[in-house]
Amino acid sequence: MAKQQPRVDAVIVGLGWTGSIMGMELTDAGLNVLALERGADRSNADFAYPKAADELQYGIRHTMMQKPKQSAVTIRRNLDERALPQRKLGAFLPGDGVGGAGAHWTGVLIRPTPTDLQLKSFADQAFEPGVLQDDMQIQDFGVTWDELEPHFTFFENVCGQSGTTGNLRGETQEGGDPFEGPRSEPYPLPALQDTQNTEMFDKAARQLGYHPFPNPSANVSRAWTNPYGMQLGPCNYCGFCSRYGCVNYSKASPQTCILNALKQRSNFAYRTHANVTRVELAADGKTATGVTYIDENGEEVFQPADMVILASYALNNVRLMLNSGIGQMYDPVSRTGTVGRNYAYQIGGGIHMYFDDIEFNPFATAGATGRMFNDFSPGNFDSASHGFIGGAKMHSSQASGTPIKTPLPKDTPSWGQGYKDALQKYYGHHMKLSMTGSVMSYRTNMLDLDPTWKDPYGMPLLRMTFDWKENELKLSRFMRDRLREIADVLKPDHMEESFQLNGDHFKVTSYVSTHNVGGAVMGTDPSNSALNRYLQSWDVHNVFVPGGNAFPQNFQANPTDLIAALTYWSAKKIKEDYLKNPGPLMSRA
Amino acid sequence: MTARYLIPLLAGSTLLSSMPAFADTDDIVKRGAYLARAGDCVACHSSPQGKPFAGGLGIESPFGTIYSTNITPDKENGIGSYTEEQFAAALREGKRADGANLYPAMPYPSYANLTDEDVHALYAYFMQGVEPVASQPPKTSLGFPFNQRWGISAWNWLFADAEPFTPQASHDELTERGRYLVEGLGHCGSCHTPRGIAQQEKALGGDSEAYLAGANLNGWWAPSLRAGDGDGQGIESWDTQAIVDYLETGRNVHATVGGEMTSVIAHSTSYLSERDLMGIAQYLKSLPANPTSDDAASTEAREQSTDETAAHLTAAKNLSKGERLYIDNCAACHFNAGEGADRVFPQLDGNSLTNAENPAGLIHTMLAGARPPATSKIPAQLPMPGFSWRLSDEEIASLATFVRGAWSNDAGPVTAEQVAEVRDSLGDTPLSRAPDPNGSLNHEDGGQ
The missing domain is CATH 1.10.760.10 (Cytochrome c-like domain)
Incomplete structure (x- = not known):
């Protein structure tokens, strides 16, 4: 018999960005809210200067990340392979502990475009039938730009977003992104300062007719006090952002932007080392009664709650739904079931350029410094004639100057005198041109429960089936050619390319992106989405699942702004309608 | 000095209150709770892990450790059997119900200025709004001669000034409200006014240059709060809004709080209304700055x-x-x-x-x-x-x-x-x- 805790109005599983946002919103509504976090507690004091600036501990040994022995996924590239569990993190790095990935992210805070939210409608209009792969399963999000815009704006104020406005209420603004959707308010803060690579990229891109603008950043350019009374210090360009807590409290995170305000509320509480293993359902399977978790002593505990918010990492949200029997598990053969359907990812690639005589001073930088252009987002260029859908953010970002991960030419030995010589020669002389590309959803890119592998509590691991598809490889080749044109303008002394091209398969061992999305997607049709457009489970109405899991496919940039805006959107509906009349917010018909 | 300090005080008996007159008991208790925040009673009358107002905090003094008392309405251990008159005497004169003297770690020389209305509200709060706690904090036992409480009578005669608050015609209403709080419940002088030979505050009100002129507190400098025009250093360079921000949030465009004041802001001033804080700011700005030394830089x-x-x-x-x-x-x-x-x-x-x-x-x-x-x-x-x-x-x-x-x-x-x-x-x-x-x-x- 599991131990039982006193009932709460709402239980939140995971205390990262979405859990913190839901915590604020639901306590605002007067609910008694409890968050359960499976990792350790973490506060700003944990990141105090200079402790967090330790590349070996955080950058290499992944102190802030989930440990595969606690939460591995098994991975295969197609339905015929046998999936094997991760033994070591590689391609993606989910966060662990309070703050989650929101504590160790880089801090690029960018919106999707209005087209990205309605990609299926765009595809139907812009592509002749038969041009796109027939196993593609792209969908509209079911929510429009105008509906989400106030939530983007609010979250960007929470974060102190720094950048240059490109489209203010329909008016194009000099220096910003002319392709961005209309913003109701300008960026809260001016853009970060430019680095050497930024200036070079900007000049070359303009010469080629593109429209570069400063990377939208949640590393703040000035001191900022947000609507919750939370504060960020001005970025000092130390370059310890991605994989690190911020020593200067300059990077938006649940810690800097929300948690102290949330913890002050008497109707909020949280427990750490509380590993939720499943959501418990009532006998009819239509409502959740609470969650079961394993506490820090290894004991099983039942936490009753009137509402359950699954706010853990996208992959774990899907796993919790599957392990709890919320909705039907997706079957790629019969194409039935929705939970696990439409897992998508992000594709990256770049050109490493080395300049003998240019000093880039990469030790003075911030994760989100740099320039990007959106000329190759869907709708802004003719991808149909190249046979693919999607787009890429083209950018040059000098995210860090840490020594161990310094990019060096491919033939450099990994140790010894040769390594030292190369490090001495190339450190500070490297600049990267990058593309971050969209990934569509397909019939066989999916998540389900592994039939073999279980976690220490006997619960099945999540199985990921994923490989690059022809559409993305075509996109990658097209973007490579565009980046080559930029490299031609810049004329490096030496350069090397790194792209996914025809015949390449997904490699789980080297880092690609932590932008794992989909698997429990939102939509307006219960036959192809696990969640309705308010992120409410179609099947269990008092379960809401905010996160990257809700994206029906991925767009060509960083997901945090959209994840947060969707969470506020969902919370608004909960506050305005659901609490007054709990039940399905959309009918299945 | 700006013109607003010169607006004559309007006549009227409710001027010292920033709130309307209360009739309802709940409101009186609430008001007492607010005043208890202004007096920061909880800071001294609670031990770090103890219940609020149950006493037991050891306060280091040059004479030894003085333990704060239980001021919850528990009849045995607290002040539950105090009449309002006895409560008023403790607050304003440092007299215990049995007639013995309180140690002047209790800032009764400052609280002496409390109006009857505010004493009444505080009494209502401590009797009705505070949870009784049946625990006895450690007894204060100072060495001779400081254990002789009767000796405090002489100290009181020399240094405590039980005069009630009398409005100053040269201040406007809000500034007067600020003065009432600063000199009274806020007992700012306890830390910020230099002390004399007998550990007495050298001044209890703004008519003396020594008042709030800055003092040493266990090695920490409690700076001068005399914020009027001077050479522009210290909080003289702060405007009234900066003072309000500091008291409300512990930080402003110039400074962030440290040391003992952190607790004062956390438990007291952050709970005060912006209007009261503005009154405090205006009053501090009305105090002329400390004289500049001759060799100070321009x-x-x-x-x-x-x-x-x-x-x-x-x-x-x-x-x-x-x-x-x-x-x-x-x-x-x-x-x-x-x-x-x-x-x-x-x-x-x-x-x-x-x-x-x-x-x-x-x-x-x-x-x-x-x-x-x-x-x-x-x-x-x-x-x-x-x-x-x-x-x-x-x-x-x-x-x-x-x-x-x-x-x-x-x-x-x-x-x-x-x-x-x-x-x-x-x-x-x-x-x-x-x-x-x-x-x-x-x-x-x-x-x-």
Whole structure:
């Protein structure tokens, strides 16, 4: 018999960005809210200067990340392979502990475009039938730009977003992104300062007719006090952002932007080392009664709650739904079931350029410094004639100057005198041109429960089936050619390319992106989405699942702004309608 | 001095209250709760792990440790059997119900100015709004002759002034409200007014130049609060809004709170209405600044010094040890010009703690770190890390010597011996623990 805790109005599983946002919103509504976090507690004091600036501990040994022995996924590239569990993190790095990935992210805070939210409608209009792969399963999000815009704006104020406005209420603004959707308010803060690579990229891109603008950043350019009374210090360009807590409290995170305000509320509480293993359902399977978790002593505990918010990492949200029997598990053969359907990812690639005589001073930088252009987002260029859908953010970002991960030419030995010589020669002389590309959803890119592998509590691991598809490889080749044109303008002394091209398969061992999305997607049709457009489970109405899991496919940039805006959107509906009349917010018909 | 200080006081008996007159008992209790916040009763009358108002906090005094008493309405251990008259006598005159004298750690010389209406509200709150706690805090036992409570009568006769509050015609209504709070419940003078030979505050009201002129508090400098026009240093350079921001949130465009004042803001001033805080600010601005010493630098000279230090640190050539340590450990937040960051990181240039004659508070902050209070308006807590695990006594001394002479600062050097003395006095300082080489984060539970 599991131990039982006193009932709460709402239980939140995971205390990262979405859990913190839901915590604020639901306590605002007067609910008694409890968050359960499976990792350790973490506060700003944990990141105090200079402790967090330790590349070996955080950058290499992944102190802030989930440990595969606690939460591995098994991975295969197609339905015929046998999936094997991760033994070591590689391609993606989910966060662990309070703050989650929101504590160790880089801090690029960018919106999707209005087209990205309605990609299926765009595809139907812009592509002749038969041009796109027939196993593609792209969908509209079911929510429009105008509906989400106030939530983007609010979250960007929470974060102190720094950048240059490109489209203010329909008016194009000099220096910003002319392709961005209309913003109701300008960026809260001016853009970060430019680095050497930024200036070079900007000049070359303009010469080629593109429209570069400063990377939208949640590393703040000035001191900022947000609507919750939370504060960020001005970025000092130390370059310890991605994989690190911020020593200067300059990077938006649940810690800097929300948690102290949330913890002050008497109707909020949280427990750490509380590993939720499943959501418990009532006998009819239509409502959740609470969650079961394993506490820090290894004991099983039942936490009753009137509402359950699954706010853990996208992959774990899907796993919790599957392990709890919320909705039907997706079957790629019969194409039935929705939970696990439409897992998508992000594709990256770049050109490493080395300049003998240019000093880039990469030790003075911030994760989100740099320039990007959106000329190759869907709708802004003719991808149909190249046979693919999607787009890429083209950018040059000098995210860090840490020594161990310094990019060096491919033939450099990994140790010894040769390594030292190369490090001495190339450190500070490297600049990267990058593309971050969209990934569509397909019939066989999916998540389900592994039939073999279980976690220490006997619960099945999540199985990921994923490989690059022809559409993305075509996109990658097209973007490579565009980046080559930029490299031609810049004329490096030496350069090397790194792209996914025809015949390449997904490699789980080297880092690609932590932008794992989909698997429990939102939509307006219960036959192809696990969640309705308010992120409410179609099947269990008092379960809401905010996160990257809700994206029906991925767009060509960083997901945090959209994840947060969707969470506020969902919370608004909960506050305005659901609490007054709990039940399905959309009918299945 | 601006014109608003000269607006004559309007006549009327409710002027001292920022709230309407209350009839309803609940409202009186609420008002008493508010006044108890203004008096920061909870700070002294609660022990760190104890229940609110149950007493037991040991207050170090030059005469020995004085333990605060239980002031919950428990009849045995608290003040539950006090009549309102006895309660008033304790507050205003330092008289216990049995007639014995309270030790003047209780700021009754300040509370003497309380109006009957406010005493009534406080009484209502302590009898009806506070949970009774049946626990007896440790007894205060001072050595002879300080254990002779009758001796306090003479002290009281000499130093305590039980005169009720009398409005000053030269102040406007809001400024008078501020004076009432500062001189009375706020008992700001307890820390900020220098003390005389018998540990008495040298002045209890703004008519004396000694009042709130700054004082040494266990090695920390409690700066002058006389904020009127002077040479523009210290809080004289703060406008009224900056004072309000500081009291409401523990930080403003110039400074972030440290030391004992952190608790005052967390438990008292952050709960006061903006109107009352503005009254306090106006009153402090009405007090003429301390006289400037003859050799003080002019504003222009100070600005020039600030620019010179900033330029030297930016060029980063021929750095002294203190300068190098500043760049490596401090400049990320406080910047080369020592200006900090707006409302987030305090300014070191002109900072009162940095420039205090006794550097103990500055050394303590460098070694142990500091954490601003989480207030309802600004819950953010961006901690200053402690450097005791990272810097030696000599290094802290070089660094402190540098910041005390950098920019327009003009305070004396610090020795390694002074640092060692402060280091020896430190207990556990969570913000200054060394990183854990085994890879787990340095979490301290409960830290926000």
